[in-house]
Amino acid sequence: MVAEPQDAQKRKLDEEGGSDAKRAAAGGAAPMEVDSAMVMRNEDFSPQLLRIYYDRLFPFLQMFRWLSYRNDPKSSSAAVQKDFFLRREFTFVLQGDIYCRYQCFKDAEEYKAKVMAQQPVRMEIGAVYTHPPKHHNTVIKDAYKPVERELVFDIDMDDYDEIRTCCTGATLCPKCWTFMKAAIQILRRALTEDFGFQHLLFVYSGRRGVHCWVSDTVARKLNNEQRSAVAEYLTMVSSGAGKSRADLRMNGCEELHPAVQGAYDICKKWFRDDANGILASQDILRKGPHLANILEPMSIAEKETISKYVETHPQANSLEIWTQLEKVADERTQSAVTFKQKAEAKMMLKDVVIQYTCPRLDINVSKQMNHLLKSPFVVHPKTGRVCVPIDPDHVNDFNPLEVPTVGRLIEELNKSGDIRETSLRPYTHFFEVNFLQKLEKATAEEMRSTAGVDFTDF
Numbered sequence: 037m038v039a040e041p042q043d044a045q046k047r048k049l050d051e052e053g054g055s056d057a058k059r060a061a062a063g064g065a066a067p068m069e070v071d072s073a074m075v076m077r078n079e080d081f082s083p084q085l086l087r088i089y090y091d092r093l094f095p096f097l098q099m100f101r102w103l104s105y106r107n108d109p110k111s112s113s114a115a116v117q118k119d120f121f122l123r124r125e126f127t128f129v130l131q132g133d134i135y136c137r138y139q140c141f142k143d144a145e146e147y148k149a150k151v152m153a154q155q156p157v158r159m160e161i162g163a164v165y166t167h168p169p170k171h172h173n174t175v176i177k178d179a180y181k182p183v184e185r186e187l188v189f190d191i192d193m194d195d196y197d198e199i200r201t202c203c204t205g206a207t208l209c210p211k212c213w214t215f216m217k218a219a220i221q222i223l224r225r226a227l228t229e230d231f232g233f234q235h236l237l238f239v240y241s242g243r244r245g246v247h248c249w250v251s252d253t254v255a256r257k258l259n260n261e262q263r264s265a266v267a268e269y270l271t272m273v274s275s276g277a278g279k280s281r282a283d284l285r286m287n288g289c290e291e292l293h294p295a296v297q298g299a300y301d302i303c304k305k306w307f308r309d310d311a312n313g314i315l316a317s318q319d320i321l322r323k324g325p326h327l328a329n330i331l332e333p334m335s336i337a338e339k340e341t342i343s344k345y346v347e348t349h350p351q352a353n354s355l356e357i358w359t360q361l362e363k364v365a366d367e368r369t370q371s372a373v374t375f376k377q378k379a380e381a382k383m384m385l386k387d388v389v390i391q392y393t394c395p396r397l398d399i400n401v402s403k404q405m406n407h408l409l410k411s412p413f414v415v416h417p418k419t420g421r422v423c424v425p426i427d428p429d430h431v432n433d434f435n436p437l438e439v440p441t442v443g444r445l446i447e448e449l450n451k452s453g454d455i456r457e458t459s460l461r462p463y464t465h466f467f468e469v470n471f472l473q474k475l476e477k478a479t480a481e482e483m484r485s486t487a488g489v490d491f492t493d494f
């Protein structure tokens with residue numbers, strides 16, 4: 037989404053130099069990949085920088101427009117719930133991990149004023165309640181309830197550690213980011229095609245994950261049971277040591293369920309075909325227990341074919357070994373006679389592709405309407421990077437290591453003096469044009485059709 041300016045390239049080199057120096061000092065060898073996302077310079081984040089960021093760059097008005105869904109507190113229309121935004125819970129996390137829950141604001145001005153006054157290191161967004169959250173303990177018990185909330189998903193690189201070979205722990209590189217690209221596209225396909233949702237916002241979590249906010253009215257009104265059902269439907273794989281195959285059931289059908297087939301088609305691209313694909317970049321068939329696990333349920337003859345190939349081709353990479361596995365699967369398909377044999381042959385490697393590529397969702401985040409999730413556009417205090425939106429149509433253009441830090445943004449602002457000329461601009465522009473305007477248009481149409489309100493002059 038953003039072209040890398042010269043300055044950013046220089047910065048990256050600086051960061052790389054810094055990380056290598058650190059490793060050399062620790063006596064470690066320089067690794068193949070650069071974990072510069074985790075190496076933060078002093079000028080990437082500080083309370084002073086954050087203050088300027090909130091004052092000049094944080095898109096309070098756009099965030100208010102999103103989270104108020106055209107319920108403008110200044111409107112005189114009967115269809116508008118004037119206190120809608122005021123009933124939304126925000127949580128401020130202050131320096132020292134002090135959580136201040138039940139924050140709420142009547143409009144964009146008050147939202148900004150309170151953030152400026154308290155300078156939260158992080159902000160989280162919760163549900164819209166029956167009453168303004170600041171009154172949560174003054175209303176009759178049980179009367180204070182969440183009434184709506186975006187359907188949210190959280191995907192974190194931590195959950196990929198069993199199949200990630202390039203980095204461990206907090207580190208991240210373009211190779212393992214492939215898991216997130218696949219997750220975004222698989223999730224988007226299911227949410228739009230299987231559920232018909234249209235207003236999806238994918239956001240970089242600031243370190244090594246992605247959040248998804250589904251903002252359609254129907255999604256916001258789902259109760260906890262329905263949220264659980266959606267999240268479970270979308271959970272096609274469970275992680276676990278030694279697990280190399282997704283549990284796909286054919287239920288007596290000869291073909292895969294269309295939703296599974298849809299996911300598989302995307303998985304295959306990111307697993308095998310992409311230049312930075314999982315096979316090529318993680319080299320999983322040459323590392324760890326994966327090949328042995330994949331071979332385990334296969335016949336003795338099939339196992340021998342692959343073992344012999346690996347022995348006689350010690351230089352073969354994972355892609356080449358995979359090609360051999362595909363040949364074995366083809367042979368099995370051709371020799372299959374019974375319905376069961378045919379069905380098994382069809383599934384033989386698809387369950388592996390799905391297991392290694394499908395998103396690992398942190399399902400607990402999605403299940404509860406009142407679960408808090410980090411707000412888009414806040415700054416991750418450990419990396420200094422802004423939690424910017426990701427364009428799901430151009431996942432290859434997004435590199436988490438190039439996401440601007442608050443330090444870089446303020447430096448750019450100091451140079452140009454123009455808030456429209458920082459590298460945050462492409463992200464706020466995307467948020468405005470590809471998400472917010474479409475959402476506002478749809479919301480206006482819904483209001484018009486349900487209450488006969490005309491929003492043309494709105």
Ligand SMILES: [Zn+2]
Nearest residue numbers: 202203209212
């Ligand atoms: Zn990596």
